[in-house]
Amino acid sequence: MITAVTFDGAPEQGTINFSVGQPSADLLPLALLRGACGRFFASAQPLELNYGERQGDARFRAALAAFLSDPGGGETSPQSLMLTAGISQALDFVCSRLTRPGDTVFVEEPSYPYSFQIFRDHGLKIVGIPLDGQGMDMEQCERQLAEHRPKLLYTIPAYNNPTGQTLSQERRERLVALSRKYGFIIAADEVYQLLHHGEPPPASFGTMAGHGNVLSLGSFSKILAPGLRLGWIQTNAELMGILTASGVLVSGGNFNHFTSHVVRQLIENGELTPFIAHLRSNYAARAEAMDKALHTHLDGIATWQKPQGGYFFWLRLLDGIATWQKPQGGYFFWLRLPAHIDAEDFQAAGRDASTGFMSGALCSTAGGLKNCLRLSFAHYTVPDIHEGIARLGRAMRAVRGTFIA
Numbered sequence: 481m482i483t484a485v486t487f488d489g490a491p492e493q494g495t496i497n498f499s500v501g502q503p504s505a506d507l508l509p510l511a512l513l514r515g516a517c518g519r520f521f522a523s524a525q526p527l528e529l530n531y532g533e534r535q536g537d538a539r540f541r542a543a544l545a546a547f548l549s550d551p552g553g554g555e556t557s558p559q560s561l562m563l564t565a566g567i568s569q570a571l572d573f574v575c576s577r578l579t580r581p582g583d584t585v586f587v588e589e590p591s592y593p594y595s596f597q598i599f600r601d602h603g604l605k606i607v608g609i610p611l612d613g614q615g616m617d618m619e620q621c622e623r624q625l626a627e628h629r630p631k632l633l634y635t636i637p638a639y640n641n642p643t644g645q646t647l648s649q650e651r652r653e654r655l656v657a658l659s660r661k662y663g664f665i666i667a668a669d670e671v672y673q674l675l676h677h678g679e680p681p682p683a684s685f686g687t688m689a690g691h692g693n694v695l696s697l698g699s700f701s702k703i704l705a706p707g708l709r710l711g712w713i714q715t716n717a718e719l720m721g722i723l724t725a726s727g728v729l730v731s732g733g734n735f736n737h738f739t740s741h742v743v744r745q746l747i748e749n750g751e752l753t754p755f756i757a758h759l760r761s762n763y764a765a766r767a768e769a770m771d772k773a774l775h776t777h778l779d780g781i782a783t784w785q786k787p788q789g790g791y792f793f794w795l796r797l798l799d800g801i802a803t804w805q806k807p808q809g810g811y812f813f814w815l816r817l818p819a820h821i822d823a824e825d826f827q828a829a830g831r832d833a834s835t836g837f838m839s840g841a842l843c844s845t846a847g848g849l850k851n852c853l854r855l856s857f858a859h860y861t862v863p864d865i866h867e868g869i870a871r872l873g874r875a876m877r878a879v880r881g882t883f884i885a
């Protein structure tokens with residue numbers, strides 16, 4: 481059995497590195513996918529291995545629309561959906577279809593660090609709009625809109641990576657109204673929308689796709705398996721027309737037909753909803769464990785809020801040592817250290833103690849937030865979380881004396 485993580489920059493065996501935002505082996509649905517593959521091959525026709533529709537297989541979109549139309553999700557039509565190879569690819573695709581080099585994109589400050597490179601790949605100017613505890617600060621956003629006239633606004637509205645903050649329904653509606661007023665497109669990265677394990681978020685931006693310039697980006701990475709590289713965009717007919725006129729789609733249809741055939745089996749068999757419930761209860765236990773372990777080993781260093789869904793805790797380091805707030809969902813704790821302390825200064829001690837975290841500056845558009853750090857609880861079991869936080873607490877306390885008398 482492969483127990484080692486096999487991706488670029490993977491932590492060494494034996495290390496409990498909380499920078500890893502991927503599920504642990506025991507939460508990856510091998511048996512479910514084996515069953516789904518078996519059912520697909522039992523009835524598949526040779527033509528199903530051909531190219532397919534530009535928006536993605538119609539049967540898949542019907543199954544996905546029915547799944548997304550579950551109570552609370554609003555009514556979703558198959559015509560409003562196109563398949564993607566996940567949110568990272570969707571962002572790249574959206575940039576190539578809807579922006580030009582030199583355009584501006586607004587992002588949350590802090591935000592998902594790997595999105596920055598995608599925007600830079602397309603020559604976009606990135607402007608960070610601060611979060612104020614309840615998601616994007618809408619006053620600041622509106623002030624900056626007139627000055628920068630962005631083409632795109634990228635938001636992670638439910639359980640933001642890295643802070644765990646969720647945008648209220650009122651702010652969502654205001655953002656959609658602003659998108660019409662200032663003519664920008666909202667790219668809502670809703671990767672954690674279904675991964676709450678506490679207070680659920682407001683309905684997805686997909687429910688507002690008909691009311692403005694909205695792209696709701698979804699993914700199976702966090703609700704099934706990242707390696708599938710399968711996701712979707714929900715949007716209105718006009719934006720769908722621009723997206724599907726892409727030469728890549730004209731040449732061969734949608735990105736990931738085969739995987740979509742397999743995943744359709746799983747959705748049609750009613751297996752996705754219980755699997756997500758299984759993930760939620762596991763992540764709830766891990767979030768609880770991280771919260772407890774932080775209290776045991778980092779009290780006096782940081783404060784945090786236990787997430788109600790997803791993988792992450794967001795920790796805040798207070799004056800003196802550290803603070804954090806327990807989020808309502810997502811993968812992360814975000815810790816804030818006193819302003820004069822650089823979280824990076826704890827990395828070496830963390831490595832020596834066989835643990836690790838993501839430095840906050842990586843999540844900042846301008847290399848700020850140096851005094852913050854992100855911890856994910858997705859990749860480790862409850863006992864490993866206790867052990868890893870104990871190691872981190874020892875490492876931080878040892879270094880802390882350098883900064884705080």
Ligand SMILES: Cc1ncc(COP(=O)(O)O)c(C=O)c1O
Pocket residue numbers: 501565566567568569592636641669671698699700701706710711
């Ligand atoms: C906010 C956010 N967006 C996108 C992704 C990646 O999504 P995908 O695997 O669908 O490309 C991640 C993965 O951690 C994420 O945290």
